[in-house]
Amino acid sequence: MPRWKKYTLICLVIAASCAWYAVFAESRSGLMVYFFDVGQGDSIFIQAENGNQILIDGGPGDAVLAELGNVLPFYDRTIDMLVLTHPDADHLNGLVEAVKRYKPKAVLETGVLHDTAQYEEWRTFLAKNKIPIAHAKAGEKFLVADGVTASVLFPFHDQEGEKPKAVNDTCIVLRMDYGETSFLFTGDIESKAERMLAILRHDAVDVDVLKVAHHGSKTSSVAEFLEAVSPETAVISVGRNNRYGHPHPEVIDRLSGLEIPVYRTDLRGTVVMRVFPDGTYVVE
Numbered sequence: 643m644p645r646w647k648k649y650t651l652i653c654l655v656i657a658a659s660c661a662w663y664a665v666f667a668e669s670r671s672g673l674m675v676y677f678f679d680v681g682q683g684d685s686i687f688i689q690a691e692n693g694n695q696i697l698i699d700g701g702p703g704d705a706v707l708a709e710l711g712n713v714l715p716f717y718d719r720t721i722d723m724l725v726l727t728h729p730d731a732d733h734l735n736g737l738v739e740a741v742k743r744y745k746p747k748a749v750l751e752t753g754v755l756h757d758t759a760q761y762e763e764w765r766t767f768l769a770k771n772k773i774p775i776a777h778a779k780a781g782e783k784f785l786v787a788d789g790v791t792a793s794v795l796f797p798f799h800d801q802e803g804e805k806p807k808a809v810n811d812t813c814i815v816l817r818m819d820y821g822e823t824s825f826l827f828t829g830d831i832e833s834k835a836e837r838m839l840a841i842l843r844h845d846a847v848d849v850d851v852l853k854v855a856h857h858g859s860k861t862s863s864v865a866e867f868l869e870a871v872s873p874e875t876a877v878i879s880v881g882r883n884n885r886y887g888h889p890h891p892e893v894i895d896r897l898s899g900l901e902i903p904v905y906r907t908d909l910r911g912t913v914v915m916r917v918f919p920d921g922t923y924v925v926e
Contacts, residue, residue, distance in 0.1 A: 672923075673790060673820045677853065677905075677913040678709040682881030682888070683732035686827060686853065687713065688818065690787035697744075698725040698816070698827055700736025707739055709912060714744075723784070724749045727814040727829030729756040729764075738764050746773055750784075750794075753777040753802030754812050777802045778814045780843075786818070789919060793817045795826075795843050796835060810856065811835055817846060822921025824849035826871060830856040836867035847871050851915070851923075854878045854897075854904075858889020868896055875903050875925075882908040 671691070678685040680701025687710065688696045700706045724746040727733055738760055741749075749768060753775075768775060776782075778801075782794040796815035806812050813829030826849040831839075836855065839847050852873035855862035857880040876897055880888045889906070897904050905913045905925060917923040 671916070673823075673917040674713075675825065675851075675915040675917060676709070676713060677877045677879055677907060677915075678706060679907040679911040679913075680705040680709065680736060680879075682857065682884045682886070683736070684727070684829065684853075684857070684879045685709065685733075685736055686879075688786070689713070690790050690820075692787045694787045694790075695721045696723045696725060696786060696792065697721050697737070697740060697746075699727055699733040699829070700724075700738070700740050702732040702735050704736060704739045706736035707743060710740065710744065712912075719744055721746050722786075723747065725814060725816065726751040726764075727827075728752060728809050728812050729754065729758070729761045730809055730830065731758065731760060733829070734758075734764060735760050738767070741767055741773070745771075748774045748776060750776050750778055750814065752797065752812050752814060753800070753804075754809065755803065755805040756809060790820045791818070793819075793846070795846050796831065796839060798838075798842075808832075815839065817849060820917050821919030823851070823917050823923055825851045825853070826873070827853045828855035828862075830859075830862075832856060832859075832861045833864045833867075836862060836864050840867045840870035844870050850874045850921075852876045852902075854889070854893070856888075857881075857884075857886070858893045859886070860890035860892050863893045863896060865896060868900055868902070872900075873902055875905070877913050878904060878906045878908075880906060880908045884908075 674689045676687040683701035684699040685701040686698040721744045778794045780798045784792045810830040813831045816827045818825040858878045914926040
C-alpha cells in the first residue's frame with residue numbers, strides 16, 4: 643500500500659474514533675432517562691454519567707432491542723441491573739430477549755410464582771447463566787452511581803415463592819434520586835397499593851417525575867395518590883390505539899386537573915429526559 647494511502651486510512655480511523663467518542667461523551671452529559679416506545683407495555687432505561695445502567699422492564703416483545711441499540715454504542719453488551727417489576731408479558735417478554743444480548747450484572751425482581759412459558763424461560767436463563775438475583779422489599783437501596791440512588795418503596799415484604807391472585811398488586815415500585823430531582827417508577831400498581839403508599843410512604847412518594855401506573859388504566863392513578871406524589875411531570879408508557887383504551891380519560895382528567903404536564907409514548911415515541919444535579923431537567 644502506498645504511504646499516502648496508509649496515512650489517509652489512519653487519519654480516517656482516528657477521525658471515526660473521535661466521532662464515536664464525541665457521541666458517547668455527549669450521551670453521558672447528565673443522567674439520561676429513556677421511557678422507551680415499546681408499544682403496549684413498559685420499558686425504562688437509565689444511564690448515569692459514569693456509564694452505569696439500569697433497565698426497568700422490557701415491554702411485550704423485542705422492540706426494546708432496537709431501542710437499546712439506538713442509545714448504546716455497538717460495543718456495549720452489558721447492563722448493570724435489570725429490574726422486572728412483575729412477570730406480566732407486557733413487562734417481561736422484552737427482558738427475556740434483552741437478557742440474552744446484554745449480560746446483566748444483577749437482576750431485581752419480586753420472586754413471585756407465575757405460570758407462563760416466558761417466565762419459565764426467564765428463570766431458566768438466569769439460573770443457567772448464574773446471574774445474581776435480588777428479591778425486592780421496601781427499604782432496600784441501591785447505589786447506581788455517585789449521587790444516584792434507587793430505593794424500593796413497594797412491596798412491603800419479601801414475596802419470593804408466593805403465588806398471588808393479582809400479580810399487579812405485587813409490583814416493584816422504585817424511587818430514584820439524582821441531585822435535586824426524583825423519579826417514581828410504579829409498574830402496574832393499582833388503587834390498593836397506591837393508597838397504601840400515599841398513607842404509609844407519603845413523604846417518599848413525593849417526587850418530581852411520575853411514571854404513571856398501569857399505562858394510565860382507570861384502576862390506577864387515584865386522586866389521593868396523585869396528590870401525595872404531586873409531580874411536576876408525568877409520563878405514560880402506552881401503545882397506540884391499544885384495545886384497553888389506555889390511558890383512560892378519567893386519568894387524563896385527574897392529571898390535567900392538577901396541572902401536571904403529561905408525555906405519552908403513543909403520541910411522542912420514546913420520551914427522553916436529561917437530568918442535571920441542580921434539579922433541572924429537560925425533555926428532549
